[in-house]
Structures are given as structure tokens and as C-alpha cells.
Amino acid sequence: MSDPRSLTPEIKFRRGIGQAGGLVAIGVIYFALAKGGLALASIHPSATPIWPPTGVALAAVLLWGYRTWPAIFTAAVIANATTAGSVATAIAIATGNSLEAVVGAYLINLWSSGCNTFSTPNSVAKFALICFVIATPISASIGLTSLATAGYIEPTNFADAWVTWWLGDAAGALVIAPVIVLWASSNDYAFDRNEFLETVGVLATAAAVGLIAFSPLIEQSPSRNPLGFLAILPMLWAALRRGPRDTATVALVLAGMTIWGTLTGGGPFTTANLNVSFLLVLMFLISITVPSLLLSADVEVRKKAEERLRRAQIDLERKVAERTQQLELANAAKSRFFAMASHDLRQPLHALGLFVAQLRTPLKSGERTKTIEQIDATRKEMDEMFNSLLDISRLDAGILTPKITEFPIARLLQTIETRFDRATREKGLRLRVRRSDAWVRSDAMLLERILLNLVSNAVRYTLRGGVIVGCRRRGEMLRIEVWDSGPGIPEDQKQNIFGEFFRVPAPEPNRYGGLGLGLAIVDRLRLLLNHQIDLASTVGRGSRFAILVPKADECATSAEPVDSPRPTAFAVEGRVVLVIADAPMVQQGTAGLLSNWGYSVLTAGSDEAALVRLAEHQQRPDLIISDYHLASGTTGIRAIEQINAALGSSIPAILISGDTAPEPLRDANDRGYSLLHKPVDPMRLRAVMHELFRDHDNRRDTGAAS
Secondary structure (H helix, E strand, C coil), rough: CCHHHHHCCHHHHHHHHHHHHHHHHHHHHHHHHHHHHHHHCCCCCCCCCCCCCCHHHHHHHHHHHHHHCCCHHHHHHHHHHHHCHHHHHHHHHHHHHHHHHHHHHHHHHHCCHHHHHCCHHHHHHHHHHHHHHHHHHHHHHHHHHHHHCCCCCCCCHHHHHHHHHHHHHHHHHHHHHHHHHHHCCCCCCCCCCHHHHHHHHHHHHHHHHHHHHHCCCCCCCCCHCCCCCCHHHHHHHHHHHHHHHHHHHHHHHHHHHHHHHHHHCCCCCCCCCCCHHHHHHHHHHHHHHHHHHHHHEEEEEEEHHHHHHHHHHHHHHEEEEEEEEHHHHHHHHHHHHHHHHHHHHHHHHHHHHHHHHHCCCCCCCHHHHHHHHHHHHHHHHHHHHHHHHHHHHHHCCCCCCCCCEEEEEHHHHHHHHHHHHHHHHHHCCEEEEEECCCCECCCCHHHHHHHHHHHHHHHHHCCCCEEEEEEEECEEEEEEHHHHHHHHCCCHCCCCHHHCCCCCCCCCCCCCCCCCCCCHHHHHHHHHHCCCEEEEEEEEEEEEEEEEEEEECCCCCCCCCCCCCCHHHHHCCCCCCEEECHHHHHHHHHHHHHHHCCCCEEEEHHHHHHHHHHHHHHEEEEEEECCCCCCCHHHHHHEEEEEHHCCCCCCCEEEEEEECCHHHHHHHHCCCCCEEECCCCCCCCHHHHHHHHHHHHHHHHHHHHH
């Protein structure tokens, strides 16, 4: 909205002329209607039962604000001064007329939704109450009091004049104001032929009923009097079908026909006393207008509620259809994933079987070493696949919480160079990692995972040329870029590659790495970290992925993770490890590995069997390693808690699971246990064991010292 102070003088002048013209128009209309109404006065020249100016004044203040009161006041002064009484009484009457409009509009704005007062039955009732009980008595009381004080009215006529004045103003407010307000604030700008014809029809019906029941064109007789009740029909039609605006308009048409007929001696309200006849007309008009407006508002509220329900239903159906489509796409994607996963996971398993078969045959020392290295490489390939599934599960479970620190990007670049140097050399590729001394603000582990996935993806799809990793400073951001000379990504696939289980066909046949989750993990992690990522790619020339990370001050204190201690830094002699697994081969494999590391190992298939073994050997374990899922539907968490309860102590524990669903992650996280996923890297298991032993020993030493 523009500041009025910034308007040019010409615009201000035009706006002022427009406002002045509006006030003049209101004053002229008010004056004309006032003179017409006063011409129908019979009980006193200033007390007329027909007073439409009240409705015009009330509508003007509601629509255009309180600044319209000078126009109302001036017109009322002129109209009354040129009719009867004195200038002083004219000013007093005009004061009452102005206060009537201003007070009525103020209360309607305060209590009854202002110009929206005809939108609900409750607000219509408040509008009628304000007009009938509070606003219109102000004008009658001030005006007649001033006339009586000046001696222009007999005390014996005061009561009749007051009632006439009051009902005339009340009818004007209740019949005239709604029509003006509703038409002025109408938002129905679109032309609808059917609605237009129905509006014309209901107005024509109201005019026809007025002619039949009230006009002087038909001779008045006792048998014609009941026809006045026909006025209810167009009012009901408008209230039920056309809304408050047309209902108020029909009431105005009937009011005009009734007043015309009564004035000329026609209709059921004609009596020997014209003032009494008009009072009967006013009560009739009020009695049909207010209930009809209440009914039309109620119908309008119900229509809007039905429309909202209809739109909500349409919206719900649309969302259900979208969700159904998403589920169908997800099912199709997972079906493709299972097909790919079945193939990709069988490849390394098949290779492992062949390598193991080679080990069963006599091999030279060099060949045996090479076969073992091939087995280890195949295991790592499988581990990468399972880690991708695990990352997706962790993100789905919502248990990854970024730990934002400030650290040098050089550390991550060194990790990338170390991790992929051998892989790129084996493929005949060049890996260039450009050094940078920049510091960034992010989660070091999650950012590392993003970069590892991007570089791994680049290495996987690049057959010749190489991969470049570097950084560019962009204001307050550091842009980390990964370039490759691979096949590139088609334009129509650039969005799809960030979806789960999606893979661009690999250029390298017989390649079994990857499940199509790497870039999906990248996309979720960058959203978690609120980092921007963009992609540029040309088919046949390669791709460039870039991620923007906030820079930090280079002198900031690094909160780098502490390196895991070397396994040899901890004494293992005398330490007892309890292994709980319901699969005998897992028990044997774990026990053999731990025994080679120097631990005393007890194995069991359940918590009950574990307690029996502990009782037989009369030993208390220093560590428990348990599968998450055990036989009979129990969990490793339950087994650990049972053993702790039986021994009356809290023993360090590690859970191992092949289930990548979110529930085991949440359960272990909630209870503070370490959870490793199968296949477990032996060095990772050893590092976690030593970390638990160290923490347990530190707590024990602290407790002993205190």
C-alpha cells in the first residue's frame, strides 16, 4: 500500500475532489429523500412514518466511514429548516439524524461484523436489534424533545409523534440500508445467465404480487385483503434461493408497492387515518423483512458450509488419488528395486562362493593372498550396499540429528583421496583432489557421507578420463564440486536420479555395485543439513555435482571427532564377552573372532540359556553382544535387561541386527545401546567394544575415587 505522504499534489487534489464529490452526492440523495418523506407527514410536519434517509445515512457510514456525517448533518439541517420549526430545531433534529447513523454504524461494526452483518443469522439479529432498539430512538428522542422545548408540538401529541418518528426511522434502516450495503459490497462480478434470470424472475414476481395485493389499479374489497399475504412467497423464494442481497431487494420492491398503494387508497392497510395506515405498512414491512433476512443468511451459511465440504471432498479425493498414484509408483519402484537387488546382491555372493571354492584347492602363497583380498573386496562391496539401505532407514526413522561444528574441509578432502585412490587407479582413472584451507560449518560425518556418495557415484560410472574434487569460494559459502568425465545424465533424468532405487544404466557391464540409493541419500542428507546442491551434465561429456556449505572462520576451534583408539591400546586379557545369537553359525563366527582377539567368550541362543551358561561358569560378563531379533519373538534388548536384572548391574552391551527397519534403530537409540548392522566390519566391532570398555572403566574409576 502506498504511503499517502508520497502522493503527488495532483493525485492528492484529485482524491480530495473525488471525496468531496462523494459527500455532495450523499447529501443530495439524503436531502431529496428527506423532502419526499416529510411530504408524507400528517401527525406533525417533522414526524413522518416514511423516512428512507435513515437507511441511506446508515449505509453511507458503514460503507464509506464516519467522515460522511457532515454530509448527512448538512442535508438534514437544510431539509428540516425548509419544512417546519426553526434553524435551532433543524440543527437539533439534524444532530439526532447524524448520531443515529454514526452510533448505529459504530455498534454494527463493533458487535455485528460491519458490512458483513448480513452474512449470518446471528449478525442479522444483532443488526435488527441495534437499529430497532438503540439507534433509531436517538433521532426520535432528540428531534421531538427539541420541538417540544421550542413549543412546536403539543405535549398531547408527543407520544404518537415519537412512535411515528421511531417506526419510520426503524423501517428505513431495516429496509433501505441492507439493499445499499449488500449491492455495494457484492463480489459477484462474473455474469451467470441462469442466476441473472432467476433474480429477474423473483423481482418480477415481487412486483406482480405488489400490483395484485397493494396497487390502486385493482379495486379494493374485503376479498382482496388476504392477498397481502402473497408477499411472503417472493420473500421466501429470494431467501431460500437467491441470498441476502436479492432478499433485501425484494423487500424494497414490496415496500415501494405497499407505500404507493396505501398512499393512493389501495391495499389492505388503508384506513381513515393516513398516519395509522402507514404505521400498519411499516409493521408489515418490518415483520417480513427481518425474518426473511435471517432465513436468507442461514441458507447462505449452509450453502457455504456445503460448498466447503464439497471442496474439501474434492480436495480429499484429489489427495487420495495422488497418494494412490504415489503408492503405485512406490510399489513399482520397490518391485524394480527387489529385482535389481536380487541380481546385485547375488553377484557378490556368487563371487564369494567361487573365491571360497578356490581356497579349498591347493594354492600358492601369492594366489592365496590375492584370493583373500578378492574376498575382502567383495565383502566391502556388499557392505556398501547394505550401508546404503541402512542410511535410508536411519533417515526414515528420523533419528539422525545433525551436529553442526566448524572444521577444515581439508580433512574431508584427504579422506576422499585416501578412500578412492586405489579404486580409481585400478580402473585406469585419474583422481585429482584440489586442496583447500577453507573452514566450513556443517555436520562433519554427514557432509563426509554426501561427498563419499557423490565421488563413489562418479567413479562407478566413469570409464575413462578421471574425477576431480575441488572447492570454490562464493561469498559466505564454499562450493564443493565433484566433476567426472562419465557418460553424463540425460535432461529428462536429472530429477529422477535423486529418487530411491533409481539407476541410470551403467556403462560398465558385469558391474554389481550400487542399489540406486546413493543420490537419494545425498538428497535427504543435504535437506537435513539445509545445504543447496545443483547438477550440471552433458550427455557424453560428464557431470558436475556441487554442494554449497556455509564458510566458517579459519581460526575457529575445531570440534573434530576424536579418532577411535587403536585396538592394541586396551588390555583384553581376562575380559569375558557374552554372545547371544539364535543362529549357531553366528555364535561360532563371533566366538572365533573374539577368541582370536584374546577375549574369553560364552555363547547362548537366548536370555534363559545365557543365564544358565553364566551360572555354570560362575562368571560375570564384561560385555554383552546380542542379536536384536532372537527366537520366540524376543529381542536382544529384553535379553540384555533380563541379564542385568539377574546380575544386579548394568553391563555394557552391543546390539547387532540385519533388520534395517526404523524400529530397531529407535529402540536401541532410546535405551542408549550401540546398534551395528550386519554385515559388521570386524574393525568397526572392535573399535566399538574398546570404546564401551573405556567408558565403563572411566565411570568405575570415577565412582571408586569419589
